[in-house]
Structures are given as structure tokens and as C-alpha cells.
Amino acid sequence: MKTFGSENEDRIYLLLKGVIDPELMVNIIDLGLVYEIFFDEKNQAITIRMTLTSPECPMGEAIQEDVMQRIKTDYENYDIKIDLVWEPQWSTSFMSDEAKKQLG
Amino acid sequence: MQGTASNNAPDYRVITPHFMIGAVVILLAVILLFFNPDSLTSHFFNAHLLALTHLVSLGWITMIIFGALYQLIPVILETRLFSETMAIISLLLLITGTILMTSSFWYFNFGFPLLAGGSIILFSVILFVANLLGTSLQSEKNTIEKKFIVTSSIWLLLTCMAGLTLAFNFTFPFLSQSHLDLLKIHAHAGLVGWFIQLIIGVGSKLLPMFMVAHGMKITPLKIAYPAINSGLIIALISEFFVFQAGVITGIILTLIGILSFLFFLVDAYRLRVRKNLDPGMKQSAIAFFALLIPIVLILLIFAKQKLHTNFITIYGFILITGFITSLILGQTYKTLPFIIWLKEYRGKMGKSKIPLPKDLYTDASVLWQTWLFTGGFIIVATGVMLLQNLLIQAGAGFMISGLIIYNFNIFKIIFHKSKN
Numbered sequence: 001m002k003t004f005g006s007e008n009e010d011r012i013y014l015l016l017k018g019v020i021d022p023e024l025m026v027n028i029i030d031l032g033l034v035y036e037i038f039f040d041e042k043n044q045a046i047t048i049r050m051t052l053t054s055p056e057c058p059m060g061e062a063i064q065e066d067v068m069q070r071i072k073t074d075y076e077n078y079d080i081k082i083d084l085v086w087e088p089q090w091s092t093s094f095m096s097d098e099a100k101k102q103l104g
Numbered sequence: 105m106q107g108t109a110s111n112n113a114p115d116y117r118v119i120t121p122h123f124m125i126g127a128v129v130i131l132l133a134v135i136l137l138f139f140n141p142d143s144l145t146s147h148f149f150n151a152h153l154l155a156l157t158h159l160v161s162l163g164w165i166t167m168i169i170f171g172a173l174y175q176l177i178p179v180i181l182e183t184r185l186f187s188e189t190m191a192i193i194s195l196l197l198l199i200t201g202t203i204l205m206t207s208s209f210w211y212f213n214f215g216f217p218l219l220a221g222g223s224i225i226l227f228s229v230i231l232f233v234a235n236l237l238g239t240s241l242q243s244e245k246n247t248i249e250k251k252f253i254v255t256s257s258i259w260l261l262l263t264c265m266a267g268l269t270l271a272f273n274f275t276f277p278f279l280s281q282s283h284l285d286l287l288k289i290h291a292h293a294g295l296v297g298w299f300i301q302l303i304i305g306v307g308s309k310l311l312p313m314f315m316v317a318h319g320m321k322i323t324p325l326k327i328a329y330p331a332i333n334s335g336l337i338i339a340l341i342s343e344f345f346v347f348q349a350g351v352i353t354g355i356i357l358t359l360i361g362i363l364s365f366l367f368f369l370v371d372a373y374r375l376r377v378r379k380n381l382d383p384g385m386k387q388s389a390i391a392f393f394a395l396l397i398p399i400v401l402i403l404l405i406f407a408k409q410k411l412h413t414n415f416i417t418i419y420g421f422i423l424i425t426g427f428i429t430s431l432i433l434g435q436t437y438k439t440l441p442f443i444i445w446l447k448e449y450r451g452k453m454g455k456s457k458i459p460l461p462k463d464l465y466t467d468a469s470v471l472w473q474t475w476l477f478t479g480g481f482i483i484v485a486t487g488v489m490l491l492q493n494l495l496i497q498a499g500a501g502f503m504i505s506g507l508i509i510y511n512f513n514i515f516k517i518i519f520h521k522s523k524n
Contacts, residue, residue, distance in 0.1 A: 019454070022445065022461050024316065024378070054313055058113075058179050058442055062453055069454025092318050092377045103316060104379030 008039040012046065012071055019066045022059050026102050028067070032094025035085065046071060049083045051090045060084075112178035114185045116447045120518050121195060122171025123440055127514040129163035129202075130429065131507040134500050137484075141496035144488045148417045149284060155209035160424060161294060162202040162225060166260075168432050169302060170194065170232055172439055173253075177239050180249060180309055186238030194231035201225035214274040222268040229264045233257045248325045252305025255333060259297025266290040281344065289340045291420070296358060297336050299428050304328060304365045311369060314385060314438055315376035324364040324371070331361030352406060359399060366392065382462070383470035387434030390478055394426030418488050425481045425503075433477060433510055437470055441517050448522040464520050465513045473513070477506030 016037075019028045028034055028050070036049040048067055052060045064082050071080050095103075133156055137143065143152035170191070178185050185191065204221030208214065236257045240250060267290050273279050279286065308325055312318070339354025369392065381389060401419040441461040449458050483499030486492075 020460070022442070023314070025460060025462070053316065055182065056179050056309065056313070059446075062446060062450065065450065066453040073454070092316060095377065100377060103377055 006039055008041070009037045011074065012037050012039065012048075015070045015074060016048070016067060018070055019063060021053070022062060023057075024053075024103065026095075026099045028063060030096040030099035030102070032096065032099070033063075033090065035088075043079075044077060045079045045081070046075060047081045047083055049085055051085055051088075053090055055086060112182065112184045113443070113446070114174055114178065114188050114191070116443050118185075118188050118191050119171045119175050119443055120440075122167050122174075123436065123514055124518060125199065126164050126167040126171070126432075127507075127511045129159060129167065131504065131511055133159045133164065134503045134507055138497055138500040138504060141487070141493035141500070144417055144421065144484070144496055145414065145491045145493055147413050148420070149287065151209055151212040153417075155206045157420070157424070158209055159202065159206045160429070162198065163206070165299060165424070165428055165432065167195075167198060167202075168436070169299075170198065172435075173236070173302075173306075175439060175443060176306060176310070177236065177253070180253075180306070181240060181243035181245055183239060183243040186235050186242065190231045190235045194228045194235070197224050197228035197231070201228055214271065218271050219268075219275065222264070222271045226264045226268055229261055233261050248322060248329060249305045249309045251329055252301055252308070252325075255329075256298050256302035256305060259293055259301060259336075263290060263294035263298055266293055281346075285343055285346070289343050292336065293340060295420075295423055296332065296362075300362065301332060303428070303431065304332075304362075308365065308368060310435075310438070311388070312372040312376075314378070315372055315381075316378040317372040317376040319375055320368060320371045322368070324368040328361040328364040328368075331357050331364065333361075335359075335361060355402060355406065359402075362395075362399065366395070382437070383467050383474060384434045384437030387470070387474040387478075388431050389434075390474065391427050391430035391434065394422055394430060394481075397426065398423040414488050414491060418485055421488060422481075422485055426485070430478065430481075433473065433506075436510075436514065437465065440514065441465065444517050444520055448520060452522065458522070464517045469509050469513055473506045473509040475506075476502050476509070480504075480506060 013029060013034075016034055017027050017029045020026065021028060021031060021033075024031065031053065033052060034048060034050045036047075038045075038047040038049070040046070048071070050067070052063065057063075064084070067082060068080050071078070136152075136156060136159075140152045140156075143150060143156060146153070174185055174188075174191050201221045201224035204217050205225060206221075208218035208221055236254065240254050243250070266286075269279075270283070270286050270290055273286065274283070304325070308322075312320060335354045335357025337354070339351050339358060342348070342350025342354055398419050401415060401422070405415055405419065441464045444464060445459075445461040452458055480499045480502030483502060484496050485499075487495030487497075487499055
């Protein structure tokens with residue numbers, strides 16, 4: 001399993017495995033959309049640095065909403081933010097073997 | 105939520121009427137064909153074929169394109185639609201104009217109703233083009249896709265103006281050219297300048313996205329844009345002045361442009377990560393194979409001037425039905441379920457188990473729709489080739505079956521309600 005560092009970051013990583021891209025039907029971790037997870041226990045803040053397969057992705061808002069809600073289920077009192085970035089630009093090389101297998 | 109393209113989508117109520125009306129219209133058009141198969145076996149300049157062609161071009165293809173573009177343009181250009189009100193007024197005018205124009209053609213009444221219908225459609229198109237240009241001016245993006253889409257809308261405007269001029273010429277003749285030559289100019293401005301160019305603009309952005317293809321060279325698109333537009337201008341002006349060498353030069357340039365786009369698509373297909381094409385994409389793939397037939401036919405028609413006029417009918421039929429209609433039928437499943445899904449499940453994601461957009465219909469139904477429609481149009485095309493009305497009716501029967509499934513799915517998707 002890929003790890004992001006702390007126990008909480010790994011827990012969030014597992015939560016995000018439940019977020020499915022509605023068009024591709026593959027989770028966003030295997031798609032390689034999540035670049036970094038920042039967990040700040042002291043300030044009770046979580047930041048997800050992530051991207052989308054394309055800036056024009058029609059499902060972008062839905063995916064972000066799903067990310068926020070999934071994390072909220074376990075971290076209700078935390079301030080959750082998504083830092084949507086376009087650098088590095090997502091490419092198919094970011095996908096896991098599992099994702100490639102699911103896409104045929 | 106940070107600013108993403110999907111934030112810019114307009115109210116779904118602007119979009120969905122276009123899909124519902126379009127679905128009913130294409131079904132109605134093929135039912136009319138079933139009862140009037142001779143419209144495809146007589147000379148192509150006949151009342152029923154003129155009526156059916158305009159019903160399909162305006163009430164189905166243009167209707168769906170308007171609806172889909174109001175959703176896609178804000179996504180592609182990353183800005184909000186200039187005006188939802190203009191979109192609704194344009195829709196109402198398009199419906200009224202199409203009814204008037206189609207019924208005028210059907211009863212071969214080229215007087216006031218045809219002129220009124222044509223004028224109303226022109227107003228509808230002016231509103232659409234103004235809305236598109238307004239949206240595009242709000243966007244700082246300056247991509248090749250934007251050029252194709254904006255230019256295609258200008259061709260739509262030119263097509264309508266040429267059509268209205270033709271309608272006036274029927275009632276108050278003032279042009280010396282034959283109606284058939286003028287009809288070819290009007291038809292190709294619409295088929296190539298509007299439909300095909302629009303498909304290239306939207307398709308070059310969306311199809312690679314649906315196939316998860318990255319790293320294609322955009323040189324073929326950069327060749328396609330000037331080739332298609334210069335080719336079309338040369339061909340149409342030459343047709344008007346009956347200058348055969350110019351027509352052929354224009355056609356060759358246009359074909360180079362279309363083939364360049366197909367080359368781009370093949371490259372995207374080769375580089376795709378998503379190997380399994382879903383049913384919507386399968387029907388779209390069939391559409392692009394069907395496009396190869398009119399490409400060969402247009403060359404044949406010009407190489408052998410004495411070919412029977414049914415070759416021209418087959419050329420138009422396959423272009424409109426085999427290519428454009430098949431593509432729309434397939435791509436509907438790549439847009440409409442997502443629009444409805446976002447409307448129903450926005451705010452519910454991550455809180456409870458919710459269906460995916462593909463759960464709003466069944467894959468099996470789309471496959472049945474695809475095979476029935478594709479089989480049907482092949483049988484109809486064969487019937488036109490052999491001048492056999494019975495074959496046309498049999499093919500139309502299959503197409504109707506496929507379109508009933510399509511209608512069922514469209515209404516099922518649009519009226520889908522979340523259970524929570």
C-alpha cells in the first residue's frame with residue numbers, strides 16, 4: 001500500500017479510495033489524482049492537494065464534493081480544504097496498474 | 105469547492121427539453137419514412153424528402169446540438185453561459201420554425217408558411233450564435249476547439265440565410281441558377297460547415313477525454329481547420345458560378361481536413377488507456393466508420409457524373425443518419441446521464457451509497473438500440489441503392505425499434521429521481 005506518512009494521512013488515503021470518478025468508475029487514488037495529503041492535528045486542518053484528469057472534467061465538482069464528504073465522516077470537526085492544482089499535469093502514467101486493469 | 109469547469113454548467117431545465125424534443129422528432133421522422141419509403145427512391149428533390157431532411161436537421165440534430173452545447177461550451181471554455189433566457193427563446197423559435205417549415209415542405213407549399221418558418225428559424229439561430237459568441241468572448245481560452253465551434257456557428261447562420269434566400273427564390277424567383285445547384289450549396293454549408301465542423305470541435309476535446317487518451321499531436325487539427333473552411337468556401341462559390349475545377353479543388357481540400365481529424369481520432373484511439381469502449385462509445389465508433397462511405401461516395405459522384413441520383417440520396421442519408429445521428433445517439437449517453445446525475449446527487453455524494461451515472465440506464469438497452477438502429481440504416485441504404493421500397497420499410501422498422509429504446513432511455517434518465 002502506498003503511504004502518505006502519518007497514521008491519519010494513511011487513514012485519509014484509505015477513505016479517498018472510496019471516491020470514484022463517475023465517468024471512469026475508478027477510484028481517485030488509483031487514478032493518481034491525489035498528490036498530497038496534509039494533516040495538521042494541532043490546528044485541526046486537512047488539506048488535499050489533488051488534480052483532475054483534465055481542467056474541463058465535467059465531473060470535477062462532484063469528485064471534490066465526494067472527497068470532502070468522505071473525509072468529514074471520520075474528521076467531522078476538522079477544517080477540510082482541497083488544493084486543486086494543474087502542475088504537475090495529470091497523465092496516464094500516474095495511474096496504478098490496478099486502474100489500468102480496470103479500464104481494460 | 106475550487107473553480108472547476110463543471111461549476112459553470114447552466115440550469116438543467118435549459119438542456120433537457122432539447123433532448124426530449126429531439127428524441128421524439130427523430131422517432132417521428134423515421135415513422136414518416138416507414139409510411140413514405142418512396143421519398144428515398146424518387147428524385148431527391150421531392151416534397152417528402154425535403155420535409156424529412158429539414159425535420160431531422162433542425163428538429164433532431166440542431167435541437168440536440170443546441171442543448172448539448174449549452175452544457176458543453178461552459179465546460180470547454182471554462183466560463184458561464186452568456187444567457188439562459190436567450191437559450192430558451194431560441195428553443196421556442198426553433199420548435200415553431202421547424203413545425204412551419206417541415207409542414208410547408210411536406211405539402212409542397214412554398215408560400216408564406218415556408219418563409220415565416222425560415223425567418224423564425226433564422227431568429228432562433230441568431231440568438232444561438234449571439235449566445236455562443238457572448239460566451240466565447242467571456243473566455244480567455246483560445247484553443248483550436250473553440251475556433252471550430254465558433255466558426256461552425258457562423259456556418260449555421262450562413263446555412264439558414266442561404267436556405268431563406270432559396271425559399272424566397274421558390275416564391276419570387278430572382279436567381280438564375282438551378283434550384284438543385286443552390287440546394288447543394290445550402291446543404292453542404294449545413295452538413296460540413298455546421299455539423300461536421302461542430303463535431304470536430306467538440307469531438308476533439310471530448311472523445312480523447314472519454315477514451316483517457318493523452319499526448320496526441322494537434323497538428324492534424326491545425327491542418328483540418330483551414331482545409332475544411334477554405335475548401336468549403338472554394339467549393340460552394342465554385343458551385344454557385346458553375347466552375348467544376350473549383351468545386352473539385354474545394355472538395356479535395358475539405359476531405360483533407362476531415363481525414364486529418366479522423367487521423368487525430370485514430371491517434372487518440374491508439375493512445376487510449378481505456379481499452380473497453382462503453383456502449384455509447386461503440387455507437388460513436390460505428391458513426392465514424394459510416395463517415396467513410398459518404399467520403400467515397402462524393403468522389404464517385406464527381407468522378408462519374410452520370411450516376412443515378414439515388415447515389416446522392418444514399419450519400420445524404422448515410423451522412424445524416426449513419427454518421428451524425430449514430431454519433432448523437434451514442435454521445436447522448438456520455439452527456440445526459442451526467443447532467444441528471446449531478447442534478448439529483450449533488451450534495452449527496454460521500455454521505456450515502458448513490459448510483460453512478462451509468463446506472464441511470466442499462467448497457468444492454470444501449471447495445472440493442474445500437475444494433476437495431478445500425479442494422480436498420482444499413483437495410484434502408486441498401487433499399488435506396490436497389491430502389492426497393494419494401495427494404496426501406498423493413499430497415500425503417502428496425503430503426504424505429506432502436507429509436508423507441510432510445511426514447512425510453514432518454515425519458516427514463518431525465519425523470520430519474522434519487523431515492524433519498
